[in-house]
Structure formats: C-alpha cells, structure tokens
Amino acid sequence: MFRGREMRVTIAFLLALTTLLAGCFGGGETIVEEEEEVPIWFDYQMIDPIPAIAPWEFTTIDLDLNQSTSTSWAVFDKNYGGNCCEHYLATSTEGTILNIGGEYPVWSHDRGHEWDTYVPGVFTDPTCRTPVPTNPGQEGLGEGxxxxxxxxxxxxxxxxxxxxxxxxxxKFYAILYDESEDEWTWCYNRMTEPFYDRSWQVEVVGPISSNIGSGEWASVVVSNFWHQTQNAGGQISVDGLNYYNFQFAGRNSNPGAEEVDLNFSDLPEYYDVNKPHKEMRAFPVPSGGLYFPQYFSDGTSAFLDTSLNWNKHNAEFPSEYCQIDSTGALHCVSLAGTTFTHHLSYDGGSTWSTQNYSDENWAQIEEWEFQANGALDLFVLNVRYQSAEGPDVDVIYHVREYSESMEPDTLTYIGLGDLDSTSGAGNDIRFDFASLAILNDGGVVVAYHDSSDPDPLFAVEVEMPIYGPINQN
Known part of the structure; x- marks a missing residue:
C-alpha cells in the first residue's frame, strides 16, 4: 500500500536514530544530517504495462513540497462512448470503465485497450410492456x-x-445488464419526456415492494433540465426495463417524518462505485432506499423508502451533493463562490470535519465533480474553472489517506487548459458537464476538454501509487 506521509516520517525517524546512536559507537561526536523530503511521486509506478492508445503527460504538483513533475495518462476521444459535448463515465467493482456519453453503453475491462458496445437488437426483452422493435444502430443521435x-x-x-x-x-430506451445472466437487454418506453441536457440515474437500494411491483432494487431517472428548473418528477422502474412516471415530493410539502440511520461501516465495495452524477443530488442508503440531502425548502432531507414512498428526515446536511463510501464515511461537497468545502462524517452526519479548496486563479467555477473510494482511502475532486486569462482549466485533486488527513496531496492539470467552452445547445465549443470515476486499482477516469480535439475527451490515470488492499488480493 502506498503511504506518502508514512514514508516521510520513516525517513525522518531513521535520520534521527542515526544521530542518537553515533555517540554510542564513535567518539561521541554529534552527526547532523539534513532531513530529506521525498516527493509524493517517488514510489509512483506505471500501473498498466501495455502502452496506451493515446498516451499523454500531465503536470502534477506535490502540494506539500510545491514541486512538479509529469505523470502519464491514457486519453480517449468521443469514439470511445462520448459525443460532441460530453462523456458520462462510471466504473464497476470489477474495474470496468463505462461510458454512455453518446447513444449506447460502451465499456472496457482492461483500462481502455479493448472496447465493446451494446447496440439494442431489433426486438425488445420479452418482459417489456411496449414491445416496439427498433432499427439497430439507426435510432439517431442520443445520450444516456x-x-x-x-x-x-x-x-x-x-x-x-x-x-x-x-x-x-x-425515444426512451431502458438498457439493463443482468449480472446473473451475463446479458444485456433493452425496452422501449412510451414516455416521451425530453431529457434536455442529460438524464441522471440512481439506484434505490432494495428489496423493493411497491404499487408498481417488486424487485431487488429500483432505478430512478430524472431529466437534468426539468428536475432542476421545475421539480417535475422523473421515471422509476423496479426491473430496469419498464419505467413509470414518478412524481417527486413538493419542496414545501411535509410527507411525514421518518427516522433514517446513516451510520454505517464495512459496506460492500459497490458503495465505492454506485455514486450517481452529483446533479442527481441523491445517494443510495445501504439499509434500503434513496436519500436526498437538503431537499426541502426548510433545509431538511427527503427519503424515498423501499415502498417508493416519500418521507421527510429532519436532518440538515451541509450540501445537496453527498456520497456514502464502503467504509460508511459520508462525503459532501459544497461550493460558495469559488471556494469548495469537503465535508466528512463518520457518525452518519451528526458531526463533520472540513477541508477547503480555493485558488486565486479561479475567476469562475464552470463544472465540477467528486468521488470517494473507501477501500482505497481515496477522495478526488475534479474542478473545471475559468481562469483570469479566459480559457477553462481542468484540474484534479487527490486526497490519499483521507481518513488520516483531509488535505490534498497532489494537484494535476488535466489537458492543455487552453479552451473556453460553454455548456448548452447552440454553443460552438461545448463541454456540458464534468464526469469522474475511480477504478478499483485507484486510477482516476475524468472528462475534460482542450484544443487538442474539437470534442470533449477523457483521461485514465496510468502512472500512480500502488494502492491497497485491493491490489494485494
């Protein structure tokens, strides 16, 4: 396991011990040696021995020593699951990279060397309520x-x-990979809600027993545009294929109070990958259900239970944007002006520790995302900011061993940072949202945009520490 701070402490201890023992074996002279601080990348390794399809070097700064170096990343363009304006990235517990920035799910099991795509076949799954066939690969431009x-x-x-x-x-196409069957399948859904900008999607932890059916889990889908502007509800499914329109609780409503215990530990590894995009503004609850921090207008939270009923939880979180990782740690990130705050709780949200992020070069925050991996003791913050000079700059903060210190270890500049892009239709240069994931070996997968390509790219970290305990199994 990589331990940057422990290495520095060990070196300092050995130097001190040498000084103390010098008098025992010599003439009593005092030997004074300068403490040598080693950059955090001293033990970095090329985690992937196979050369990348498109290797790039990005600048990484050791924030303790204020020293910089170049680190290796693998870069991918829109042909690996993206479109003109974005990538929608995720990872699996097995270490698979997932992307559906464009029309269909695209994935790689080997850090981007080989890729597969699921394109719906002519006929839908036999269980579909609306068995409408399709023209495979001819559905038109899409995103998911x-x-x-x-x-x-x-x-x-x-x-x-x-x-x-x-x-x-x-057209709304539900797409499901059934792990037990090792099979992809799909359904056409009759709803024609325009998901302007993008859909967000999240699991409701089950087992589910509701008036629309039962299942191991439920899937909630919302439109980024409608959900944020009108609280107009979304769609829900208990099988991942057949969706129903689903109304959200009113922001000023009082659906009834419910006690929700968010104090967890030793959770399955899925909680290091099942965080939805932050704009879903919700996180799955390990004991069952889905939690929406700061949902109601009075600052309290909403809880969707396993009967798919809305409840009010009289707890006030520091942000709408939160995640529970596999250690049970609660991570929330808030933004005030151009200052981010990472909030961390180990007692279900009763008490919080904080760490701020800001930079005098940040004229405006354009997009951002975060992700934690409890098994690797790793927290990552991705910021796309407009610089004072004009262009947008993409950066990544790594916080290794966040359980010991919430201070970031490194800052990495992703890409050239030389392009001024804008989200939304009608703009010539578009980067619609940030997207971020962490592989099970600790490698970061992150979307960005610069002048090296007319469309957004994404990068996979290649030169990095060896994390544990996953890599020791």
Whole structure:
C-alpha cells in the first residue's frame, strides 16, 4: 500500500536514530544530517504495462513540497462512448470503465485497450410492456446515463431526441445488464419526456415492494433540465426495463417524518462505485432506499423508502451533493463562490470535519465533480474553472489517506487548459458537464476538454501509487 506521509516520517525517524546512536559507537561526536523530503511521486509506478492508445503527460504538483513533475495518462476521444459535448463515465467493482456519453453503453475491462458496445437488437426483452422493435444502430443521435447497482447489475438508459429510422422523437430506451445472466437487454418506453441536457440515474437500494411491483432494487431517472428548473418528477422502474412516471415530493410539502440511520461501516465495495452524477443530488442508503440531502425548502432531507414512498428526515446536511463510501464515511461537497468545502462524517452526519479548496486563479467555477473510494482511502475532486486569462482549466485533486488527513496531496492539470467552452445547445465549443470515476486499482477516469480535439475527451490515470488492499488480493 502506498503511504506518502508514512514514508516521510520513516525517513525522518531513521535520520534521527542515526544521530542518537553515533555517540554510542564513535567518539561521541554529534552527526547532523539534513532531513530529506521525498516527493509524493517517488514510489509512483506505471500501473498498466501495455502502452496506451493515446498516451499523454500531465503536470502534477506535490502540494506539500510545491514541486512538479509529469505523470502519464491514457486519453480517449468521443469514439470511445462520448459525443460532441460530453462523456458520462462510471466504473464497476470489477474495474470496468463505462461510458454512455453518446447513444449506447460502451465499456472496457482492461483500462481502455479493448472496447465493446451494446447496440439494442431489433426486438425488445420479452418482459417489456411496449414491445416496439427498433432499427439497430439507426435510432439517431442520443445520450444516456449508467451506473452499477449493488447486486452487480448495470442500470442504464438512452434518450434519442431526434428522428431516427423509426420516425419517432424523444425515444426512451431502458438498457439493463443482468449480472446473473451475463446479458444485456433493452425496452422501449412510451414516455416521451425530453431529457434536455442529460438524464441522471440512481439506484434505490432494495428489496423493493411497491404499487408498481417488486424487485431487488429500483432505478430512478430524472431529466437534468426539468428536475432542476421545475421539480417535475422523473421515471422509476423496479426491473430496469419498464419505467413509470414518478412524481417527486413538493419542496414545501411535509410527507411525514421518518427516522433514517446513516451510520454505517464495512459496506460492500459497490458503495465505492454506485455514486450517481452529483446533479442527481441523491445517494443510495445501504439499509434500503434513496436519500436526498437538503431537499426541502426548510433545509431538511427527503427519503424515498423501499415502498417508493416519500418521507421527510429532519436532518440538515451541509450540501445537496453527498456520497456514502464502503467504509460508511459520508462525503459532501459544497461550493460558495469559488471556494469548495469537503465535508466528512463518520457518525452518519451528526458531526463533520472540513477541508477547503480555493485558488486565486479561479475567476469562475464552470463544472465540477467528486468521488470517494473507501477501500482505497481515496477522495478526488475534479474542478473545471475559468481562469483570469479566459480559457477553462481542468484540474484534479487527490486526497490519499483521507481518513488520516483531509488535505490534498497532489494537484494535476488535466489537458492543455487552453479552451473556453460553454455548456448548452447552440454553443460552438461545448463541454456540458464534468464526469469522474475511480477504478478499483485507484486510477482516476475524468472528462475534460482542450484544443487538442474539437470534442470533449477523457483521461485514465496510468502512472500512480500502488494502492491497497485491493491490489494485494
């Protein structure tokens, strides 16, 4: 296991011990040696021995020593699951990279050397309520969402807003990977809600028993645009294939109080990968259900239980954006102006420790995302900021051993940082949202955009510490 701070302490201890013992074996002279501080990348290794398809070097800064170096990353363009304006990245517990920035789920089991794509076949799954066939690969331009559930299934959907070969608009295709069957399948859903900008998707931990059916889990999908502007609800499914319209609780409503215990420990590894995109503004609850921090207008939280009923939890979180990792640690990130605060709780949200992030070069925050991995004791913050000079700059903060110290170890500049892009339709240079994931070996997968490509890219960390305990198994 990599331990940057422990290495420095060990070196300092040995030097001190040498000084103390010098008088015992010599003439009593005092030997004074300068303490040598070693950069954090001293023990970095190339985690992947196979050369990347497109290798890049990015600048990494040791924040303790204020020293910089170049580290190796593998870079991928929109042909690996993206589109003109974004990537939607996730990872699985097995170390698979998932992307559905474009029309269909795309994945790699080997850090990006070989890739596969699931394109729906002509006919839907036999269980579909609406057995409408498709023209495989001819559905038109699309985009979707994807995440691994806590039983190993992969829940996903794709929205096709434009006319395809079937002459339909705003098509909702539910896409499911059934882990027990090792099989992908799909359903057409009759709802034609426009998911302008992007869909967000999250698991409701089960078992579910509700008026729309039962299942191991439920899947909630919302439109980024409608959910944020009108609280207009979303869609829900208990099988990952057949979705129903689903109304969210009103922000000023009082659906009834419910006690929710968020104090967990030693959770399955799925909780290091099942965090949805932060704009879902929710996280799965290990004992069952889905939690929405700071949901109601009075600052309290909403809880969707395993009967798919809404409840109020009289707890006030420091942010809407939170995650529970596999250690049971609660991570929340808030943004005030151009200052981020990472909030960390080990007692279910009763008490919090904090760490701030800010930089005088941040004129404005454009996009951001975060991810924690409890098994690796790793927290990562991704920031895309507009610099005072104009261009947008993508950076990654690593916090290794966050359980010991919340201070970031390194800052890495992802890409060239030389392009001013804007989210939203109609803009010539678009980067619509940040996307971030962590592989089970600790490698970061992150979206960015610079002048080296007309469309957004994503990078996979290659030169890095050897983490444990996963890599020791």
């Amino acid at each position: 969402s994807i995440v691994q559930a806590t039983n190993g299934d992969i829940i996903s959907m794709s929205w096709f807003p434009y006319i395809g070969a079937d002459m339909k608009l705003d």
